[in-house]
Amino acid sequence: MNQATSPTPVVTIDGPSGSGKGTIAKLVADKLGYALLDSGALYRLTALAALNAGVDLSDEARLAELAANLDIRFDIANGEVSAVMGGEDVSRDIRMERVSMAASKVAAVPAVRQALLQRQRDFRAAPGLVADGRDMGTTVFPDAPVKIFLTASAEERARRRFAQLQGRGVSVSLRDLLEDIRARDDRDMNRAASPLAPAEDAVVLDSTDIDIDGVLTKVLELVHQRIG
Numbered sequence: 001m002n003q004a005t006s007p008t009p010v011v012t013i014d015g016p017s018g019s020g021k022g023t024i025a026k027l028v029a030d031k032l033g034y035a036l037l038d039s040g041a042l043y044r045l046t047a048l049a050a051l052n053a054g055v056d057l058s059d060e061a062r063l064a065e066l067a068a069n070l071d072i073r074f075d076i077a078n079g080e081v082s083a084v085m086g087g088e089d090v091s092r093d094i095r096m097e098r099v100s101m102a103a104s105k106v107a108a109v110p111a112v113r114q115a116l117l118q119r120q121r122d123f124r125a126a127p128g129l130v131a132d133g134r135d136m137g138t139t140v141f142p143d144a145p146v147k148i149f150l151t152a153s154a155e156e157r158a159r160r161r162f163a164q165l166q167g168r169g170v171s172v173s174l175r176d177l178l179e180d181i182r183a184r185d186d187r188d189m190n191r192a193a194s195p196l197a198p199a200e201d202a203v204v205l206d207s208t209d210i211d212i213d214g215v216l217t218k219v220l221e222l223v224h225q226r227i228g
């Protein structure tokens with residue numbers, strides 16, 4: 001395929017909560033000058049909209065309607081992305097534990113996933129896109145030339161989250177965090193619609209014992225091999 005007809009390249013980074021994919025995706029996007037899609041934020045925004053509107057999380061039709069009609073945008077200032085819903089910056093709200101838990105419930109609804117599919121694909125723009133989530137390589141961008149599946153043990157992921165929250169002065173128990181992570185993993189991996197799993201052509205990286213720089217180097221090597 002020649003340059004003129006090559007589709008805009010996408011680097012997909014999928015993996016479970018706390019594997020470091022969001023951090024890596026941002027670093028890779030900065031390094032390559034690509035746009036960034038944090039697909040989890042879309043599920044989090046849908047969950048927050050549902051919680052705010054008092055929608056029952058088992059009401060699939062209402063959830064899909066909310067997802068299809070989200071009034072959201074992502075603003076970038078000083079390299080930081082903020083999520084704005086209904087004109088209000090909700091970047092902090094969507095990271096709360098109760099929203100994380102609700103997001104993984106909302107994300108199991110096939111009609112919600114369908115409603116968010118095209119919105120995610122619309123982020124693909126020259127010179128390229130880095131997309132992080134659970135099904136970027138399997139469902140949303142199956143033709144991506146670089147697919148990474150980033151994982152780490154549940155214990156290590158809980159420890160990272162614990163340190164992050166402690167750093168922000170939030171008091172939590174490590175055991176509760178580990179339980180939450182396991183519950184979300186279980187729901188993400190065992191749902192029928194786009195379950196969390198590596199694409200057949202994904203490169204699996206385990207970040208349990210590699211630091212961010214080590215992971216970044218490996219991802220950039222793959223980008224150079226496959227995209228140039």
Ligand code: C5P
Nearest residue numbers: 017039040041043103104107133134135
């Ligand atoms: O990645 P993040 O933790 O922000 O995602 C929040 C939730 O959204 C996850 O627990 C997962 O259930 C869901 N999600 C998903 N598919 C994606 C991204 C996130 O199901 N592509």
